[in-house]
Amino acid sequence: MRKYSVFALAREAMRSHKGWEPHWVSPEPRPSYDVIIIGGGGHGLGAAYYLAKEHGITNVAVIEKGWLGGGNTGRNTTIIRSNYLYEESMDIYEHSLKLWEGLSQDLNYNVMYSPRGVMMLSHNTHDMQSFKRHINANRLYGIDNEWLTPEQAKKFCPPLDISKTARYPINGAALQKRGGTARHDAVAWGYARGASDRGVHIIQNCEVTGIRRGPNGEVTGVETSRGFIGAKKIGVSAAGHSSVVMQMAGVRVPLTSNPLQALVSEPLKPIFPCVVMSNTVHAYISQSDKGELVIGAGTDQYHSYSQTGGLQIITHTLDAICELFPIFRRVKMMRQWGGITDNTPDRSAIQSVTPVKNLFVNCGWGTGGFKATPGSAHLFAWLIAKGEPHRLAEGLTLDRFRTGRLIDEAAAAAVAH
Amino acid sequence: MSNYRIKGAGRLTPARTARFTFDGKIYTALEGDTVASALLANGVHLMGRSFKYHRPRGVLSAGPEEPNALLDVARDAARRQPNVRASVQEVFDGAIIRSQNRWPTLGFDIGSLNNLLSPFFAAGFYYKTFMWPREAWAKLYEPIIRRAAGLGVAPTETDPDHYANRFAHCDVLVAGAGAAGLTAALSAAKTGAEVILVDERADVGGALLFDTSTMIDGKPGYDWAQGVLAELTAMANVRVLTRTTVFGYYNHNFLGLVERVTDHLPNPNRSLPRERLWQVRAKKVMLATGAIERHMVFANNDRPGIMLASAARLYLNHYGVAVGSRIGVYTAHDSAYEAAIDLKKAGVEIAAIVDCRAKPGEALVSAARNLGIEVLTGYSVIDTAGRLRISSMTVARNGSTNHRKIPVDALLMSGGWTPSVHLFSQSRGKLKFDAENQRFLPNIYAENCVSVGACNGTDELGALLAEAAEAGGGSLSVSGEAAFGWTGGMIGAAEGAGKETTVKAFVDFQHDVTAKDIRLAVREGMHSIEHIKRFTTNGMASDQGKLSNMHGLAIAAEMLGKEIPQVGLTTFRAPYTPVTYGTLIAHSRGDLFDPARKTPLHAELVKAGAEFEDVGNWKRAWYFPRRGEDMHAAVNRECRTAREVAGIFDASTLGKIEVVGPDAAKFLNLLYTNAWDTLKPGKCRYGIMTREDGFVYDDGVVGRLAEDRFHVTTTTGGAPRVLHHMEDYLQTEFPDLKVWLTSTTEQWAVIAVQGPKAREIIAPLVEGLDLSNEAFPHMSVAECTVMGVPARLFRVSFTGEVGFEVNVPADYGAAVWKAIWERGQALGACLYGTETMHVLRAEKGYIIVGQDTDGTVTPDDAGYGWAVSKKKTDFVGIRGLKRPDLMREGRKQLVGLLTADPTEVLEEGGQIVANPNQAKPMTMLGHVTSAYWSENLGRSIAIALVAGGRARMGETVYIPMKDKTIAATVTDMVFFDKEGGRIHG
């Protein structure tokens, strides 16, 4: 693989970029693989990358129904943070954040990880109690997260309205400085490039229609729109479609798929320096490198695979945004879209062995999937390679729904992010 | 010449002028001008700079597809909006207009250096570099890129304008008032249907606004359109909305419209909204959105002065403006000839018509030649020159290398017409590719919707009118003859911009995406159109690819050697054109953003000087500072007085549900963990509610008023969800129970009087009830009369003192409160708020659900195991409570904490560890849920969730804070009056 660098770029500039190789190759599928990953999003491609890079398993195929990164990877608002409440969550999201910090270099692909700070606004006593609980837990766990006064919050994010006359005045904020954003497409493409370079087969426009089982119930491969492909192990990383794929193996998972909407404004000169979230008024916002205000809206209430949602979700979110940032009322919405989130009852992910031998599942990331990408992929690769969860992912297994040992971030955070 | 307005041309009234400034210079316009037509009339073409290379750009179009001429339009400092399309915004007198994305000036822009570096800035270049050193991306490179990117400057002041919302229903919504839309609307209206006809322009007619050669019903198209408009406007069942854009087509025929109400007016009446959001539910939708002319993709096709042929024709025929004095035409389609002919007839010199087709329609060619216009067929424009304005075009016979340079000051292009299927596509309709005419057309409809006219690929005027009339369902016959058909043309790169060239032939103007960028993306392995779009950002600019999508697709398809449908089409997303946030939120701002709920006693609380806090939607009295008191002092005084004398508290926000019916007790048995059949009328009991999972969901006191009537109270925040939860079980799990639920939260004003003198305070106001301990002990409830009004009196306490909660019908609350406070004051009592309530209840170890518990605490964890009936065979949560993890040893349990230093008040949310010296990540035992200074105990107290808490009594635990570590002892939760005698006093 030709290395990317400023020099390579200069050289190619001289010959009008005729020398670049494809990011990834799209070979014809082999009859069978050691591992098949179903789902060509960031999580799936990343898992393939780490299987090859860290576990020496290269006879791997990533099978994608549509185009790489066409699911939630390419539809989210790219927020990255790790200041979660429960140990299980802190473990995985902090592991992920550490990987984010070196991902561009590791992949030799600029994923534009930009730690410009994620600030969560506190509007009342309950918020303050909850945020300080997070901050203290994070600090003792070695994760940065600090309390800001309203004035400090305003200093960090000048467009913020901290007047006492606001409907829900701000009484402080929690800031994770290492939090921020990254370029979503780049994550999928960077992992695809790295995996492809290590021999992983990336197969797009190939829909899995069935999972074949052997005499002892173990998986033997997948039926696809391009025929049967054998596999010793299968990892399902299909986000909103996880239920559908798992049903093919007769496994029910505690998921509900809901449309989650987002929108961007027309491009503006830099005005918004960080990421701001508010649970109480249900809004979060940042500004992309192109200058668009990227705003995450809420989840539609009903279960759907339609990737479209109602206008009322958008307007409610903008109510809140304009309440927090009145100067944005004259800004224009340029594009809105939706993705399908897979939500678990406790709003924490599932990464687990399943009742079916050699079938592994990684799902339930709900609205937190993007920030988890490297960590989830890294630990999912481990799970597939070793057949048992990595220490950092032990809490994420399916068994918790039987025992009741939930990781209830739902109780901790109300807003989609 | 600096005035390009042509006498006698156009439809504006020369007498009615407006003055505006552009980059500080004053210009004159005519009323009805768009900013673009006004500037063009003044000979100004340079209106913007491109996104990436900062290349000089002029207005390209005369409509919403405009990618170049995006301006900053202001009425005053606060009424300023960036990224406004010059081709859509109407001029109003006094408008302050500025160009964007340039520094220092539009004519001389430092940013245009990027243009020289463009070989470096190829598509996706940023993915390949800026990776070292690690920190540099966010600290160095990104800020530079961000400053260069972006277009307009965000507003810096709060928008003083207001916006409105209107829900509407109709039988038929027609989007687009061109020949097809008008016909469809009239036809539908004649059947008596409720019709809403929408057009984004100020005037109806669509293409008829520029196409002066088309005749309908024997009249010039425009006159016919005006006639139909008049007819429609006169009908009671029709609403015509001009200056209105259908921006979104959502589920089940729900459409979002934005009506621009005042932005074209010099001095709008301030009572008018600036824009109005229409949320329309239509039984049927008729899309008559027409088609958008394509540009030609050739070298340096982006210089100011280069524009769409139909745009030039509109500027001439509607606005009376010539877009140049020596104009070239480059076309792959007949319609451009009409523009040339109109301009020529208006006295403008046409340098040449360059038609890349070898054999265009003979009639048109000779029509042009007869007017003395040079027509070069089988020729292409292969380059242009000119810095801030095109000065010449270079033409060559296709395939030949002999060039000819022709001086021009404007160049019109037409690559043919792209049907506007955006709304159809938004409605989740499926498109099909019309290979013959190289275009996507509506195929499978997902809603009750029909497309008519150009957006449906129906090009021949007669057929179009017939189709529209039929769609409308009425018996309407309209006849017409058009000068040209809309089919044909070309997509993709034109002559000289092909595979091997390195020229800049722009596909997406705003984002500076060239044909070679698309090819590079394909070379780099981007084979799906979605990947190509994202890699090159083609079609992602604020025009959302209205001009660029088809060209990009064609170039990619050619490169991949695939058919266009195999490469796919990117989905069109709402909004069709950008929509102001203020319009979308309409009334939901300030006081109307979210209802602020006030109790019936609110005015009294304000009079008494209360500070308020937000609890859900409620405004609750927080504390009552006296002169010179801060919160701490006020709360200490309130706490002391409440226990020494008495305190008076507004508890009206408590949720209340009247549970009535013979099966009421049976129902509560199922919904609460406690047993209720044993509760006698006249008594109350504290109840805990869990969901099936066994975790605490809500709590509150429940009073039994009669065998078949309970007065249930819930937490303030929990009221709505508890009622929903109860209704769910009642309606769908236990539908046979004879019981009904009614929310009475707001029926009652609730005044809590707590403390040794509570009885003395209220006694004189209460009639028909003996308040003595014997007759009315703790946990009693009775219906009685207070100050002559029917009341419900509870003997309950959330403070550990003798307590009463006086419930009176809400409207009487203020009067009763006044009387109680009057007596209370005389006896030395105080008013107290939620903060003191929290302290007093904590002194007694009473929990607050949602503060001391979250979604993971069982009744036993909270120390309320006694409230879970052992006898009942069923209640919601009975099974969840028995799951392994909920029975586990060492669960987090609520306990008390006493800090070693009594003056040290813990932080709520502080985390607890056994060994503060362990390395991070530390093992945490739990956290502090409540912590206060207790004035009555003269020390701090706290409640905490601690792993195996009840087994740790007397143990020392640690709460490591940022700056220090605090030691505390684990105790039981009752800190004050452990024997509990006072409550019965």
Add this chain to the structure above:
Amino acid sequence: MAELATRTLPLAGAHGGSASVRLQPAAPANRISLRARPDDVAALSSALKLALPTAPKTSAMNGTRTALWLGPDEWLVIDEGEGGLVEAAASSGALHSATDVSHRNTAILVSGPGAVATLNGGCPLDLSLKAFPVGACARTLFGKIEVVLLRTAEDSFRLECWRSFSDYAFGLLAEAAEDACS
């Protein structure tokens, strides 16, 4: 004997409207939330002296009393006169639940040619005379709050909401009324 309590109305002193719409707080009224099964409707009707409507979106009126259908087993009964609704219902001897909500609710009267446009500023219902004739009623939404809407005449409506939402309701009505005349 303590002095008698006096009433303080939630929208005391509120007034508003525009050229085409009049907004005024309704006078205090007696109200019950009435719940009963189909078999008991007849008995309750005669006890209340008005036929409880059994068709969705309809109301019945007799003298000072109006009964609004809110659900298959639920009515809002409003009496602008003497009251005695709870007692009347009780006298029916039929199985039911009658809960006094006189003070829970308050009402705003919206009248004038712009009434429909005003209400549609926040209410998603189709309020055309065809879909929502005189006498029609429904529990629905107005902006961000729940309301009960009753059409009392072609251009007059009664909007009932919970008292703590009445400021919001009146505020939104006032803004929408402003827009309704443009």
Add this chain to the structure above:
Amino acid sequence: MLLIHCPYCGDDRSELEFRWAGEAHIARPEVISEISDEDFAEYFFLRDNTKGIAWERWRHIHGCGRFFNAIRDTVSDKFLLTYEAGLPRQPVPGTEPVSAGGAEGGAA
């Protein structure tokens, strides 16, 4: 924004008036206290999350207040049928009644 036909109001009303209430026809076990941990997890957590035709519950919470059932295509979001709570699982219009799981009435 969906347009939902409330079987009790007999009227098409805006989604704004409704609240989605999860999958339909999941019966609360008769003697819930006796079931196994696995069965409880199945009952309380596991869902079909069907892509395609799904049976679900809605409540007309800001209208008549009633819970009811609906058959909806979760890909197109089109409603095929709405029917009163308590009725057994209804067949997809134009198809044969579905037997399996159609029995339980109470849990609508």
